Amino acid sequence: MKYYIIAGEASGDLHGSNLIKEIKKLDADADMRGWGGDKMQAAGATLVKHYRDLAFMGFAEVIKNLPAIMKNFKFCKEDIQNYNPDVVVLIDYPGFNLRMAEWTHQKKFKTVFYISPQVWAWKENRVKAIKKYVDKMIVILPFEKQFFKKWNYDVEYVGHPLVEVIESFKKEHPSIKQSSNIIALLPGSRRQEIQTKLPIMLEASKNFPDYTFIVAKAPSVEDEFYEPFLSGYKNVEVISNDTYSLLMKANAALVTSGTATLETALFGVPEIICYKASSLSYQIAKRLVKLKFICLVNLIMDKEVVKELIQHELTGENITKELNAILFDTLKRERMEMDYADLKNLLSKGGNASANAAKSIYEFAKGEW
Structure with missing residues (x-):
């Protein structure tokens, strides 16, 4: 057929x-x-x-x-x-x-x-x-x-199709282990959202000199597009077409809203949701969208499992504060891991x-x- x-x-x-x-x-x-x-x-x-x-x-x-x-x-x-x-x-x-x-x-x-x-x-x-x-x-x-x-x-x-996709990836790559000093940055797959969110994500990297911040490039965006944003950062690296390996290594992640938030959770990585749109788009959406959360993880679980930094709340200072919490607050990390397990059971x-x-x-x- x-x-x-x-x-x-x-x-x-x-x-x-x-x-x-x-x-x-x-x-x-x-x-x-x-x-x-x-x-x-x-x-x-x-x-x-x-x-x-x-x-x-x-x-x-x-x-x-x-x-x-x-x-x-x-x-x-x-x-x-x-x-x-x-x-x-x-x-x-x-x-x-x-x-x-x-x-x-x-x-x-x-x-x-x-x-x-x-x-x-x-x-x-x-x-x-x-x-x-x-x-x-x-x-x-x-x-x-x-x-x-x-x-x-x-x-x-x-x-949910991501459950078997991610479980299959884990089984095929048993040698990839989590690193204590890697922070994954997933700024999105479209030029507009990368341009808006990536500079703010990178700003926070200055406050964590002992960590390596790795940007996952979108497969549909040329490498040259990222270069102006990355110059001047000593502890920032980039990868292409290897986001899942990065999430297996990462100790925490900064993620734009969308499917990537769910992928990050299914890999068990503590994350912060970073969302910012153009002022016009945000004002229209604010009047039309009637949800408590924008992140799929929080929507499915019907509670705040992961922190959402939206529009004016998305600043380098706020990212630094929330990143410190998910890196160093043991109880917060354990609570998030338990919620991730419940999420996976729901989706399976x-x-x-x-x-x-x-x-x-x-x-x-x-x-x-």
Whole structure:
């Protein structure tokens, strides 16, 4: 069968690649085409557009790049029409993929959404469109099934795909050990967020001369982009395409919001969440988002497991204070480790998420409709 998969970010590329591998175990003749990144391509998909060309962050940035987004949307529709897949699989990336779901529904393509848009955070009315245009919704956060139930929409919870990804990495790299003096910096995967957050993260490094701060570069951003931010720091290093090894070594981490916060927790690394957007984007989000937390770890656990430094709170001084706490307060570290264990148990209840999702998509694609 033919599968058209759309992932617009690094995390979607990761989950899409594992989904492709699992589908191929079930469907030997599977033909994959879509939007994603290097991992999806390596897994066997014909890549039409790389996510590095799609990453626009925040409300203001999206508005500024609207012509490019509309051009991409038009191109994508034409490509799907020409390919004529048995099923379209949309992975997260809601601003683009929900619009695409409306079109694929109208054109009578079977449409699966894997990894729900965060409608529980804001724009809850989007559920009406999801119910109307998405034939099958597969979710990866335990509270999402109950959320959609109140809308009388039955979704399938498959567990979180990061659990098996990280456990597999640990088993494959038993020789990597934690170091007592390494602090990981994960400033994000998009240029705008790196430019905003990395200088503030680095400012704190001056107060910890005995520690090595290692910046994990984003695979979609060129090395040259980082150079102006890094000059002048004696205890700062960089790595490329090796974030998981870094997290296995790190004693603590400064992490921007998003999937990286969950990855860091599943590696058991005490972390501080660093979030800052443009003033316009932040003010709009502040009025629309109705959550107690921005970090996935805290949202899933429904309490503050890790400290969130948001917007004006994100300063070198505050990072220094919180970093001292997670490095040297033994009770705080032990409490965080226990919460991380509970988090992993919650996310493991669905079993192997990628295999579960692949089975669901494969059976849906080959079934009568």
